[in-house]
């Protein structure tokens with residue numbers, strides 16, 4: 527099996543020119559890091575975890591350091607991961623003061639009898655697993671303080687359908703043994719209520735992976751994604767014989783027509799085909815396969831280069 531990895535950096539709009547290059551480089555580096563693991567014979571789960579953890583550490587993306595702030599100015603993060611080999615899954619929601627929620631989600635998957643831990647329980651589990659806590663300021667960037675101020679000032683109330691400039695992160699991969707996996711991580715949406723949980727940690731909404739079909743990671747308006755189970759819905763269409771592009775168009779189209787919800791998806795099939803699709807303004811993405819790196823941010827703008 528020729529390995530494949532696809533990475534996304536959320537549904538974004540109005541990325542300024544100088545930020546764009548920085549975002550593009552981040553996404554490409556994440557894809558390269560994951561692809562290297564796959565080329566060395568590593569697992570799809572390892573590859574998606576590494577790619578997503580890289581973007582959590584990158585301050586430009588809305589996950590880990592760089593997460594958007596809730597109404598109190600705090601970071602609360604959601605993440606999930608799934609192994610398509612046995613449908614094992616791990617998720618955490620509303621976690622604070624840790625650098626890499628995706629690594630904690632993986633520990634939930636592999637070290638507990640459960641698949642989802644939240645808030646204080648997740649924090650206790652992190653402590654037991656030896657995950658270091660970090661001061662909350664370490665996750666907060668100047669840009670996100672300004673963004674929260676702007677959101678409160680300009681809109682007053684939550685207005686979730688025209689978020690600007692964000693960057694939830696996700697990855698899907700197929701490894702040389704034919705196993706697929708996904709990982710998704712986010713700070714959620716700016717000015718959210720304390721305790722708000724979005725689609726990202728919910729298996730079937732924020733992502734899904736099944737070796738018999740493929741893997742998907744989603745981004746976009748969490749409440750809409752939850753209502754249509756965007757990830758599982760898209761893979762259902764694939765199971766029914768649609769191509770990845772057709773399936774993504776159908777499920778994103780359904781979410782838009784039913785709920786006016788916008789979002790994006792990245793997909794890999796069990797055969798190694800891949801696709802990226804979004805209804806938001808743009809979506810930074812990169813895909814690595816057969817020694818080639820494909821990447822883009824805006825519609826109809828794809829570049830292809832050779833991988834190192």
Ligand SMILES: CC(C)C[C@H](NC(=O)C[C@H](N)C(=O)O)C(=O)O
Pocket residue numbers: 535536537538588687688689690692693694712713714715723724725726744745746747748749751788789790806
């Ligand atoms: C406007 C959208 C496309 C921006 C997108 N947001 C999320 O993915 C939020 C996440 N699904 C949630 O609801 O918690 C982003 O961060 O890039």
